[in-house]
Amino acid sequence: MNDQKNFARNLIVTGFFFTALGGIVNVISLIDHxxxxxxxxxxxxxLIALPLGSLAALWAWWILxxxxxxxxxxxxxxxxxxxxxxxxxFCMFVEYANYLWSTPTFNQFTWPIWLQDLGSLVTAVGxxxxxxxxxxxxxxxxxx
Numbered sequence: 264m265n266d267q268k269n270f271a272r273n274l275i276v277t278g279f280f281f282t283a284l285g286g287i288v289n290v291i292s293l294i295d296h297x298x299x300x301x302x303x304x305x306x307x308x309x310l311i312a313l314p315l316g317s318l319a320a321l322w323a324w325w326i327l328x329x330x331x332x333x334x335x336x337x338x339x340x341x342x343x344x345x346x347x348x349x350x351x352x353f354c355m356f357v358e359y360a361n362y363l364w365s366t367p368t369f370n371q372f373t374w375p376i377w378l379q380d381l382g383s384l385v386t387a388v389g390x391x392x393x394x395x396x397x398x399x400x401x402x403x404x405x406x407x
Contacts, residue, residue: 265332271393272328278352278386279321285378286314292375313379331393338397345394352387356380 290310293299299307331341359380366373 267396268332268393271389271396272332274389274392275324275328275386276321276389278382278384278389279317279324281382281385282355282379283314283317283321283382285375285380285382286317288378289375290314317379317382328393342394342397345390345397349387349390349394352383352390356383356387359383 290313293310299310331345334341359376363373363376363380
């Protein structure tokens, strides 16, 4: 079962890496084309928030997955949490895919978003694999 958890962990980290890389490339491209500072402060924050959030998620997942691999008496809680995280990542995948549906060509502005979409899908699959690697039975004496 640890092999399955390690595989899932690698999928999730790879997915977050793709999402962060796509966000970073998108920010660099937009800054290179003069979009930073041309709009409102809110637009600049939005431009920078996604790659920073993706990097923070990558870092947080890296730490949390170490705990999930070592702690065994909360399998049911971990399974539920990872299913929820899979739903979040899948919703992000759908959001990116919906956005790309209106601009399906690969060009200098869309390929980072395709990378973020791929990252969200890989992350969702990784979370599902991780969730199903846990037993669904709560340990005895645990009310959850």
